[in-house]
Amino acid sequence: MNLYQQLRHERARHITRRHFLKDSSLALGAVWLGTQHGFGAGLKKDPAAPLAPDIPHFAPKAKRVIYLHMAGSPSQLELFDHKPELTKNDGKDCPAEFLEGKQFAFIQGVPKMLGSQFPFHQAGKSGQWISDRLPHFERVIDEVCFIKSMWSDQFNHGPAQLLLHTGSQTPGSPSAGAWATYGLGSENQNLPGFIVLTSGGKNPDAGKSVWGSGFLPSVYQGVQCRSQGDPVLFLGNPDGISTALRRRTLDALNDINQRVATEIGDPETLTRIAQYEMAFRMQIHASDAFQIDREPAHVHQAYGTRPGHESFSNNCLLARRLAERGVRFIQLFDWGWDSHGTDDSTDLRKGFVDKCRQIDQPIAALLEDLKQRGLLDETLVIWSGEFGRTPMRENRGGMEMRNVGRDHSPSAYTLWMAGGGVKPGFSYGETDPIGYEAVRDKVSAHDFHATLLTLLGFDHKRFTYPFSGLEQRLSNVTKPSRVVTDVIA
């Protein structure tokens, strides 16, 4: 059975089960059907089961997504984009033509060129270039498909993060995770379909809009989970209320609410019933999913995890546990990659090295773990920042800084994908000889979204939602977009 057939099967099973459970809901069913041809931002899904698994347009390559976002944007020039020409020009004044008409967040006057701070070599059977900062990751490099020609038109974090995750640089559009959950539902009705985990002590600059549902119904927004206490706020039953008693109260509550639904006929009441049921299931299943201390010692060793602390490695292990449980979209934000060189923590030779160390082992472990469990084929793992960093050394205030850093550079950055139907051991696109601008096979956020949706089984131009008088889509209605077929296996 291929993935497509499997999804069809699951959907059929779900619908049967739902009808079986809700034999009294004939009239309510009619209410739902009615809404399907309503106008405005009407519901397109059964409001009582908005996350029921659904089938895309064609057989998907990937069933779910794990997105590892390095918030602040790591330097492509210190990791994956090998530029010997830049190293040769290290310390020279930046030529005027690179500065004309450019906007920088902090660079002023004439900065100096800055060669990569770390040596590069070729790794794996595929012989892909990589610096010496990610020794564990090298083990899995043959699984990885690099896109080195990503580009953005936003040079501040917030707008750039929004563009990459929602297709629009301003808040208000649904995130890719919301679109995926809207289109595919979730394989697990006991957990949110779209889960967000953060590390590095901060949320992303653009805030919660990065995983928002925009104009899609809010049930598709990412749910941010915590690594200490209840993973989801108020998940645990209050003192003195057991799970059995909670179940009992919810039965009575459903009874009351069903009466309200019949009497008042507001579809939102049906949604509320479904949400309370989901809350109850989450109480049981989310707690279980988040208990990483149940993993054996060798797994902790592989990921470098320490239960009870907020860390990127814990989140990687959680991502695998959530993927196993059928969560559709899992998004990790790790803060601390904004290597301006204003202090040690943002120095490419200091803070950046620590950040690399923090992600190297868990990412390698995640890919190996997924592969070993047979999940990598159907799970698309994506890694990126929101833009790249300048080949020039940052000179904040026009002065030479004590620490070494790079400013924001939207014109080129590296994104990689693994598993889920992408070409393993492959590299796509090129930047110019100093890694400043993508020059060959450029990929915009919109192209990336078109490709992502293709991997998930959607014709990105037909996967739409009516809003503001337009059939809106993730790949942006007003900007050009193309599917990067070359990266699809």
Added chain:
Amino acid sequence: MRFFPRFLFLLGMAAAPAARAGEIDFNRDVRPILTKNCTTCHGGVKMAGEVSFLYREDTLGQGESGKTIVVPGHPEQSEMIARILSSDPDERMPPPDHHPKPLTDAEITTLTEWIRQGAKWGEHWSFAPPQMPATPEVAKTDWPLADFDRFVLAGIEAAELSPSPPAAPEEWLRRVSLDLTGLPPTLEEWEAFHQAHLADPAKAREQAVDHLLASPAYGEKWAAMWLDLARYSDTFGFEKDPHRDIWPYRDWVIRAFNEDMPFDQFTIKQLAGDLIENPDPHDLIATAFHRNTQNNSEGGTDDEEWRMSAVIDRVNTTWTAWNATTFGCVQCHAHPYDPIPHDDYYRFLAFFNNSEDVDLNSDFPRTKVADDPAKQAEVVRLESFIRQRRDDMNAPMRALATGIADWQTLNFQKAEVQPPTGKLTQQSDGIVVTSGTTPNNTVFRLETDALPLALLRVEIFPEKDEPAEWRGRGAVIAGLEADLIAADGTRSPIRLREVAADFVAGPFDPNESLQGNGGGFGEYPMTHRPRTAWFIPWQAVQPTPGSRLEIRIRHGATCNESQNTVLPRFRLAASADPALIAHLDTPEHHAVWNELDLLRKQYNEIPGITIPVMRERAPEARRDTRVFIRGNRMTLDKVVEPGVPDVFGGQGVGGNRLDMARWLVSPQNPLAARVMANRLWAEIFGTGIVETLEDFGSSGAVPSHPELLDHLALRLRDHHQWRLKSFLRELVLSATYGQSSRSTPELTSKDPRNRILARGPRQRLSAEMVRDQALLLSGLLERKMHGPPVFPPQPDGVWNSVYSGATWQTSQGPDRYRRALYTYNKRTAGYPAFLTFDGSSRDVCLARRLTTNTPLQALVTLNDPAHIEFAQAFAKRMAEAGPEPAARLARGYRLITLRDAPPELVTTLVQLHADTRSEYEKTPAESAKLAPTADEAALVLVANTLLNSDLALNR
């Protein structure tokens, strides 16, 4: 071709001297015809036959029939004209069954001529001033109560629906109480209303509404709405997110709503309360509206960058809150959809670019809010006097100094810098230029031949001569000392007494240059222009031959730790004219000093807290506003003067913030009345007539009922004179509002989101109401109003800001049970229960909360310890019904819904209570965690269940 003969006749008319000579104007001539006759069916709510006349693109397109509706230049090919002229009753538009009268010949001529002239379109609907529309014809003439009901009814009838029956009195009272005051009615209020309703329903409703509008809770409810727009918060925002005292502004808003301050006054006071002549003492507090901008206290930030960021936020907030226009687009380029040129952004920004605030950690400038409101007038008087007297003191000194002609520019033989990484170079014009690396503690040590000295002039110049490049890092003299060095090397200090300046502005007094506290004369945090100060010694200096003069200039006024304020270029000159020395000892000068001392003492004796407010810089200190090339503040273009875009009726509006605020609420502005009427409508009916409360531009939603919107806007502005209470009274006493919210499959199918309003509104409670209702029902609510924010229980670990030691100290006593709007709001970590129920983080202006329905909300009301506490207290109130479980449960149901519980429901609840009680009897340790006895614990669970029901969570 059944219409042909008449059509020819019309064409003949058009060729002859036309009924309407000259060019057809779309807005003047055509839109009213369309609006009156066509758009109810072919418009925003309903696009019958896929035809819409709201946009030109749609009008030039094809309907369901595939025929082109309007072909510019060719009325004879336009289906619109064909259908209007048709004699076939099945074909004719408007349809004879709804509109017995066809269009008049004059109207048909206008439409025909309009198409012949090319079917030119007018500007976007919201840019044309609202016009009072004709009241539409309706069939069910006995239904409307308010005038506006007819507009709604016309839409209902056009959709071939009927209005719903009136809501039951208890449904109506609960809805209107929550809508107007944010709190449900008490049982006593319900009983009183119920009795009155039996006697005279209409009168009972009027009395109930008047009672609610007069309740102090009214102001609290509507303040909660406004505070989202004001982005009111108790912290600065960003990284450390430190505390900010600004809650007196919140209290001002509550009072303004309760006093029914007209919206035009409400607007002017908040935007320009500091500029009003003869202001009310509290007007300055209102200006804190625009001091709710975020303030970046992170180390190393550029205060000018964040000052500009705050100014931009003020511009965008003003446009979103009052005009629902995405003006922010124009910061970087001309508006993509609407006719607003790029420069207009900066013309408008110029209104805000001359306030005193500069992102300082002190939140300068501030005003005192007296603990005793009666003393506020005295505070305002003293603050204004002190400022005035400071200027009065400086003005004569400046006049004397600028009148002095004999200046000797000081040429230095030695010009050293400490630390020596910096360098000073003196040009032939006497200007000393700083270069090299000059950290903030840099000291200049300058030496020259001594000369007779009775006054020392210091000129500070920006780095560049070109005015467009004047803006640079700040320049502040934090200390200036002078020594006379005799030929034998003996040093004697020259004692300096006072500093006069070209003008006094900003956070520092020029005299601070002599006090060594880090502040002083100069430009801070940015230079905007050359500056001049005069340092006055105690006595004139007559140097002995061969002696030398040493002058030391110290720096130290930092901006956020790393941005220094070392003078980039300066020039010193000396004069022997003793005029100023003499002036300092005049009785007049002494008198001003004495008065200032007295005023300051009186001011300091008034107890109160200080809050940030808007203050305009002195005219001499005005900052030029320049266009940012592509929106980048680092690349500046031409200077612009304050102004308002033409398209919004801004012709001739200039001057200052006060002029701008007056324009906003004037009839020249086509938007503010519509935007506010729409906002109030959305609060009452759940969805705006323009759904996008934040965007009335071309990219926003189109109005579902354009005529209704204009009708309401003009009612609000002209009839109600901007008074919200009487406007809201009209809304909630209408037939539209009075309908039952019960839906039918047909209604849900035809109108799932209730845009046609053929049934009453049903909305989920807002974040604030979820808390406030539970507090009221459980009897815990503390009605105390106003005052510092409070800290109700919240989970540990929510406040976790980096570099901040702030902790959440849970309020004890009554403050634990205050209404939601008094809860402390930290921008980076808001109160979780509110955020989960779609509350705003208050980072930026939020015009519309999107209502959601998620499992996380269920977790809050089921499990949040605060909500368990509400359930415990609610159970006690249920128990007041006597010992019988059935009676207790029925009382709980009645407290929430004001209704008698249906018997089946009582059975459900009794069973739940019995089951849980028997479970708790087996587990007394568990039971004790909720209540003393198993019976009571079971009642807590039932209370929790009732408070979670859809009946409780909606209104």
